Amino acid sequence: MxxxxxxxxxxxxxxxxxxxxxxxxxxxxxxxxxxxxxxxxxxxxxxxxxxxxxxxxxxxxxxxxxxxxxxxxxxxxxxxxxxxxxxxxxxxxxxxxxxxxxxxxxxxxxxxxxxxxxxxxxxxxxxxxxxxxxxxxxxxxxxxxxxxxxxxxxxxxxxxxxxVREREHLRTALESRERIGMAVGVVMERFGLDAERAFDYLARTSQHGNRKLRDVAEALLAPPSEAR
Missing domain, CATH: 3.30.450.40 (GAF domain)
Incomplete structure (x- = not known):
């Protein structure tokens, strides 16, 4: 060769x-x-x-x-x-x-x-x-x-x-979307809101607190002892 x-x-x-x-x-x-x-x-x-x-x-x-x-x-x-x-x-x-x-x-x-x-x-x-x-x-x-x-x-x-970076970004985005969806469900149940208004609530909380939407969702989903 x-x-x-x-x-x-x-x-x-x-x-x-x-x-x-x-x-x-x-x-x-x-x-x-x-x-x-x-x-x-x-x-x-x-x-x-x-x-x-x-x-x-x-x-x-x-x-x-x-x-x-x-x-x-x-x-x-x-x-x-x-x-x-x-x-x-x-x-x-x-x-x-x-x-x-x-x-x-x-x-x-x-x-x-x-x-x-x-x-x-x-x-x-x-x-x-x-x-x-x-x-x-x-x-x-x-x-x-x-x-x-x-x-x-x-x-x-x-x-x-x-x-591999694109796959990791996609995986993270999908995980974030899933967690945000779960948080919307919590807000709907807690405040008697429909899905759109529950999402708006999360978005306002994110903007007012200068926090990422994913972080707001995680705080809502955390056990009471871990919630901030």
Whole structure:
């Protein structure tokens, strides 16, 4: 089998592993572990997710070293992972000690032992989820075959992560709807209201107290000893 064939085989095996978890935490753990085990020349991996304000937070990592380096990039507002997520799809650094971009970050990264680094944007269509961050401590260069596989993994990881997040959001929304419906029933019984007026009562309580409707519903459904 030629190099491209072996890359595709490795990618297929790795991608299957990304879709096994059924929740966000499990998917994130699978992404960093699969990437670490699948990519030659890569010693540590992390995933940073984008917040609504455009900030990045590292939510999964194979080592505290890369958590520290990710945090440093976030604090400095510069670095390959930040640049990959916010400005470019892929950033590759070979021979880190000679890298001229992001001087404040690179000085610390090289001192901590980083010799090569790659940042890959995680996105679904135009929606940026974050970045997949690869660190090499043993090699000055991450090989072309590993880079090709990393691109495939990043695309698959974004799809897997986006899908599981949507399922979790849907599950939460359905659970909230069910709990709110139960609370409407309590209000109907307690005050002799029809369903529409009972819901309006909950909505007014939510607005006046500056509380989420789900929280108002939970307070009504809580046992008397737990009610606030």
């Amino acid at each position: 030629d190099a491209s064939g072996s890359t595709l085989t490795a990618a297929a095996q790795a991608i299957r592993a990304l879709y096994r978890p059924t929740d966000v935490a499990g998917t994130l753990a699978a992404i960093v572990e699969v990437a670490r085990l699948s990519l030659d020349d890569v010693d540590h991996v992390s995933v940073s997710l984008a917040g609504r304000d455009g900030s990045l937070e590292t939510v999964a990592a194979t080592d505290d070293l890369v958590r520290d380096l990710d945090r440093l990039q976030h604090d400095l507002g510069e670095g390959p992972c930040l640049h990959a997520a916010l400005d470019a799809e892929t950033v590759v650094i070979h021979h880190a000690r000679h890298e001229q971009r992001w001087p404040a970050y690179m000085a610390v990264a090289v001192r901590r032992g980083v010799r090569a680094q790659v940042g890959l944007r995680l996105h679904v269509d135009d929606r940026v989820l974050g970045a997949l961050n690869l660190y090499s401590l043993a090699a000055d260069r991450i090989g072309d075959e590993s880079l090709q596989l990393a691109e495939l993994l990043a695309a698959a990881a974004a799809t897997a992560l986006g899908g």
